[in-house]
Amino acid sequence: xxxxxxxxxxxxxxxxxxxxxxxxxxxxxxxxxxxxxxxxxxxxxxxxxxxxxxxxxxxxxxxxxxxxxxxxxxxxxxxxxxxxxxxxxxxxxxxxxxxxxxxxxxxxxxxxxxxxxxxxxxxxxxxxxxxxxxxxxxxxxxxxxxxxxxxxxxxxxxxxxxx
Ligand SMILES: O=c1ccn([C@H]2C[C@H](O)[C@@H](COP(=O)(O)OP(=O)(O)OP(=O)(O)O)O2)c(=O)[nH]1
Numbered sequence: 001x002x003x004x005x006x007x008x009x010x011x012x013x014x015x016x017x018x019x020x021x022x023x024x025x026x027x028x029x030x031x032x033x034x035x036x037x038x039x040x041x042x043x044x045x046x047x048x049x050x051x052x053x054x055x056x057x058x059x060x061x062x063x064x065x066x067x068x069x070x071x072x073x074x075x076x077x078x079x080x081x082x083x084x085x086x087x088x089x090x091x092x093x094x095x096x097x098x099x100x101x102x103x104x105x106x107x108x109x110x111x112x113x114x115x116x117x118x119x120x121x122x123x124x125x126x127x128x129x130x131x132x133x134x135x136x137x138x139x140x141x142x143x144x145x146x147x148x149x150x151x152x153x154x155x156x157x158x159x160x161x162x163x
Pocket of ligand 1: 013014017069070073074077151155
């Protein structure tokens with residue numbers, strides 16, 4: 001799946017949700033930014049990467065991947081809302097062994113930058129760093145795409161069931 005196809009899938013879901021909730025003309029950027037911050041917090045919680053006080057291991061890989069793709073949904077959705085979906089952004093990177101704590105903190109910072117400047121550059125950097133985090137968590141692009149498709153379907157079903 002190309003990034004263009006990925007944005008197209010997200011666009012269909014977003015439109016469905018907006019229609020379902022009568023929000024077609026609303027500016028949803030701030031809510032989506034907060035939603036993304038919350039999802040990333042949930043992701044960090046499942047990895048337990050910052051819990052120096054605990055010996056409990058991280059959650060199962062599948063759980064972490066599910067949380068990760070919720071973040072992908074909101075990042076793409078914000079990209080669509082800000083009209084960055086036509087840009088040619090490369091997700092392939094050699095990086096990916098960054099310290100998880102640093103990676104999460106960097107991503108939070110980038111979300112703040114994107115909120116302030118709403119620039120294509122800050123969006124691209126956020127998307128890139130999020131996939132580097134994915135790689136550090138052990139996820140290939142294929143893993144992420146499969147899990148994204150599965151969650152996208154769940155999201156449609158939930159809407160159809162009046163979630
Ligand atoms: O405009 C939107 C709004 C939501 N979503 C997706 C993103 C994410 O995959 C899901 C919302 O997250 P989640 O499934 O965690 O929803 P929740 O309501 O927080 O779930 P729960 O009540 O189970 O915690 O909906 C979109 O793609 N576009």
